[in-house]
Amino acid sequence: MSEWEEKIEKIAEHTVQQNVTHIAGVPTWTIVLIRRLFEMKGTDNLRDIWPGLELYIHGGVSFMPYRDQFKELIRGDGMHYVETYNASEGFFAFQDRPDADDMLLMPDYGVFYEFIPAEEMHREDPKTLSWGEVETGKNYAVVITTNCGLWRYKLGDTVRFTTLFPHRIQISGRVKHFINAFGEEVIADNSDKAIDAACKLTGAVMKEYTAGPVYMQGTGKGGHEWIIEFEKPPADKEVFVRELDAALQKVNSDYEAKRHKDMALLLPVVHIAPTGTFYRWMQQRGKLGGQHKVPRLSNDRKYVEEILSLI
The missing domain is CATH 3.30.300 (GMP Synthetase; Chain A, domain 3)
Known part of the structure; x- marks a missing residue:
């Protein structure tokens, strides 16, 4: 279904009477869906519609600016939030610790990683590092080669390593933003x-x-x-x-x-x-x-x- 507004309406109509326990999506557009559900049911708490809701899996953008907004939209105990880092090109990382704000990078999901240091990002022939050469606290652009055929493809995201061995990351922005x-x-x-x-x-x-x-x-x-x-x-x-x-x-x-x-x-x-x-x-x-x-x-x-x- 290519028309986004029609898609939101259909999702809302289909789920408003369901006992949804888990939702996943980009925060921006998940909020649009939640607000449509509020309009349909005349409430301002998603738990009134889905009392069994306990997990939101999010990704695509930093959740930091949205966290307080979601606490207002989904009130009550027992709600959990898990961040993932995935795209059409592959699945890269997920939050492996419940109270952490970083994600564990997956080395064995058919993706070979290279990282471009921040100072090299906009050069024509930038230096790239393997994940054995990166440092914590610095920003890198992500380059991937995959078993699906992508070759040294720039994702457009920037990440920062929080730990090494195991490697955990935070998404720090977009190369162009x-x-x-x-x-x-x-x-x-x-x-x-x-x-x-x-x-x-x-x-x-x-x-x-x-x-x-x-x-x-x-x-x-x-x-x-x-x-x-x-x-x-x-x-x-x-x-x-x-x-x-x-x-x-x-x-x-x-x-x-x-x-x-x-x-x-x-x-x-x-x-x-x-x-x-x-x-x-x-x-x-x-x-x-x-x-x-x-x-x-x-x-x-x-x-x-x-x-x-x-x-």
Whole structure:
């Protein structure tokens, strides 16, 4: 079924009367399904519809910004969350420890791995490392060769190793999704952590976000512009912006250096988007469905300008 909205409707109709115990999917689109179920049953807790629900298997994007939102949507004890890393090209890793936020890399699933260090990612002939040469705490682009015929294929994801032997990873972002207009080298892992921290400190719950650069004009200074759609907005937007900025400085020393005394970058500009903005934007782009994710960061203003035109 190619039409995503029709697919969501059919899934909701088929499952609303079922005793579903396990669900799996990308968080963004799972939330769309949950909200449709809420509309059908007149509730705001998925456990009212599926009382036996106990497991959500997620992947595709970092779950960090969505965790609090899912706790609001699925209330009650005994709910478990497990992260996996899989794609059309293969199955790569899964969360093997219930309370951990990393995944065990699978060396024996018909995939040979190579890893491109962050500083080599955008070079024409980058250096690659075997998994015996990687280090913890550094970002790498993933390259795979598979027994299905893929040869040195770049997945487009970046990962960071948390342990070696056994090798465990966290997905840290996408190769194409970053902001480095001023040498700040902000990646999705940085922005996810920053927005998560800001939400926790202000009581907000994030739904979706994206960010891009504000270019220097003449003798002016640059910055970042964020568009955020909230499930629960912060009580004080200015406090949220300051906390977001402070959290991003904590996780990214290059950004901190550029922000020092407003030397090169000014305080971020944050727009609070009306409910449904990101859905309409993805729909407009023909990007609805589980294979498509909201791009978190861009090194140009294309995404920001497109979304601002909808607000």
